[in-house]
Amino acid sequence: MDAQCAWDRLTRRISCLSSANGADSFGQGKNTVRMSHLFGRTLRAAPNDVEIVSHQLMLRAGMIQPLGSGLISLLPLGWRVVNKVEQIVREEMNAIGGQELLMPVVHPADIWRESGRYEQVGPEMARFKDRADRDMVLALTHEEVVTDLARQQISSYRQLPMIVYHLQTKFRDEPRSRGGLIRVREFTMKDSYSFDLDEDGLDHAYRLHWRAYDRIFRRIGLRFIIVGADVGMMGGTASHEFMAFSENGEDTILYCDQCGYAANREVATFQRDEPVHEDALSLEEIETPNTPTIQALADLLGIPTSKTAKAVFFMGSSGRFVFAVIRGDLDVNETALRNATGERTLTPATADEIKAIGAEPGYGSPVGVRDAVIVVDESVRDTPNLVAGANKPGYHFKNVNLGRDYEADIVADIATAEEGFPCVDCGHPLQVTRAIEVGNIFKLGTRYSEKLGADYLDAEGQAHPIIMGSYGIGPARSSAAVVEQRHDDKGIIWPLSIAPYHVSLIEIPSPHDDRSREIAERLYRELEEVGVEVLYDDRDERPGVKFNDADLIGIPLRVAISARNLANDQVELKLRTAKDAIFAPVDQAVAEIVRMLAEIAENEAHEFGLDVETDEPRY
Template structure:
């Protein structure tokens, strides 16, 4: 298309609201504009890329035998009420009423609706397995939308659901989706890793996330270079690193510790490492109050804790509750004399003669020992992994990195099919519950992730597969008839070859056109300048620094070849 007729509102300056590269570039390159916090409009260039990403996903899903359909984003409440998620989602869900005061929501995800549809239509084992998907806008009223399209309130998601006769079938469907995801992300040019993930509120037996390594990612990944173990930090298992200290049990000793509350203050006061402390944290899990003990320098992994307790709400208890339970000011909680459940981290169970709070303001105990001085209700892995911890698989030091979650695959099992009675009849005419999986890809997030991984100081560097256009032709001087003649010739020939091509026919100075071409990141640029009269043009790849001189025909051939090789 001719650039003079296109709607590409590029910005010279960086909008104040944009913090990260992808957000800044999506605004500057005229791909999108903000309507409200976490809500964006896609402009023509951005929408072209978005559709290409969708198409790649679509092709890879179809290749594995999944079938596309489309459901409404506006959904009646009853399905979510049946599964219990009307409550679970809480304020995250956009809710509304129709004129008859009936409850509706804007779909945050569609497990219930797919399950309901399949339940009504599928009756026999002969109709299974089935994988259905859609590419559709989802709505979540995020507490804090941020980083542009990375965490927004309206976003496009490819969500797929598999229905199988049994676990074995689920494993196969899961593998199909795994393959489709790998191929789709490869084609988008994303550098990603697959990590084990927690199944969380979704329930189910297994889950993996596709993470694009990036400093702006909100997820933390723990991985091992030695054996390939990779998990997100919620899921990563922690194994105790230090063996039981070979030391006699010393007698318990109460120590006066006025105004010594935090672990830092305790470290100073006792003059020893925080590894010799066990901190006792009071949590509120739904209506129950529990104590959790981890080593002084560790953090509680609330996901692990939540899974262990099977609760919906989990938060640190407020100061009032802590005082009531421990009979002491915050900062002096300890396990001795508490009459609530005491959940102890594996590592603490390995400690000897350690320091704990005394449940009395201004006092701690020295030389505490589990078993002798107090009893643990449960000993479990409850802490958060940190860089340098031993890999749970091979023992090598773990590394951590941040990542953008672009895809998530789940073995749901029968959670939803049971709740909604989604069943089929097997060969024996016996009723069985279907076994489900669900699989999501954040389409807009993929777009932002591609930009995060493919840009420089001048703008976006689109991979050919998702570039809004493949080639941009830049005649330096539009008043020069020779230049324009050649530009038109190349334009037409590339179009005839099926290449998506832009012709920058604006009567602008060359600098402006070059800056715009770089900013919007078109993979191939053909510049027609002074040597046009000799039939020589300039051929430049966006990702390369230098341009090459070619004849008109060579430049056309090179462009066609390059695009075909990289699609």
């Protein structure tokens, strides 16, 4: 073993013995594989009931295999993709000073009791007892454990700031998993945590993550948008989500292409109408048969829906009845309502519950109800003389006015933003799109450090809770999002950066002529030597089968060796994205392949915007 080889082994680059260790008899090279021995077969058709494109294609390409609902095995091809995403994540996390570690998946319940989430979190957390009858849980996330680590490891302001991260399994018993890798119950997440002295430090760590995430998602070829988001069960003061555009996404995003405003629909706001100035008219009960809906009411009276008030009823998790009132042309945003009331969850009230507070389904208004938290949207505050229910079937009140006819417990912005509504920042009409959440960043503050007692001592010897942030990425989900965005009718179109292999080497067999096989074998070894990742289709299949599989799997560069081209001493090279192939002399094939790969990488860097500065975080 020469010095270079020894150094390579030390730096874990390669095993210097690989060609002699018999791996090839299993079809596996250093960074290559023979399709004849590839674990995972391609399917001509996906199961009928699989509907999401990424799910179909990854199934057909032999990248994944389902085990149960929301439980999916990654086969070698799929795992290589996800692993590459994870490596990119590692690189970018290390680049912002993140230190990788690993925390357990199984946690003692006590640590979750300390944060208060053992009781707070519902059935999505898997709970069990160990043999000593101790309560245990499977990790939904790792704030508790990392905070426990911090209280042991961090004691002085001199140690801060710090960022740690890991790639670890999470289990969330989702009420409903769906869509292949997009929504599963068990998955690996990269989660990182920042520890800082103060808000400024947290802000810095937050911005670092913002930029790192921006780079990560660009590098894997995603088209995405960064949006303001709800802090949800995490608690904390700010949150953004990285959303990959996809019709199959589960989130709805509103954005402004004029000024760049973007937000998850849950928290999106818009420019509210100017208050209407009008003298309050006297309250009047009118008969309005068969008008349980706002539309029916407006039609009957010949008025716009914006002159009506809509009542929406919920039961809060605290047991309070939440009575939301909004102008008839708008809809209540449940997340906003939840945040306004401080309720953890809201569920639609039943007819009995509605009647119990003195209201009437279909004809409800806050006038005369009792034992309810009245939440009034700004639109209702700012619009006098609305038509609202009379709390008896078939009757409404005209000229209902806040403050005169009823009082509000809370006045807030609880309206849902819709496509076309004026942007809150610039007034331009908002656009709407569906998206997949591939990453999120949270400013946690002291939510966990206070509960668990993770303090540091400042220069004066005073103890302060550590200021924390929490940041997640789902590598497998991100891979599926890439497939959603990059495919055609033939299959997946991976970017080179995360393709399972760089090159699909196809040998086209000829009867009575072993030359194509010989050349292909030689090229295979030479490419392996220079470090090109090759998926070598050495199967005894017809050309069409091989071409179709290569397209389906989505390898960026296809190299075909056939008697036909060898007659001219040529091999055929074709980009997955190109319509036509080009040809190169056999003896220059390796050099040409390497050159083309470099060119693909360069084009991708340009296409993905890696050669331009990342936008400044704006929030």
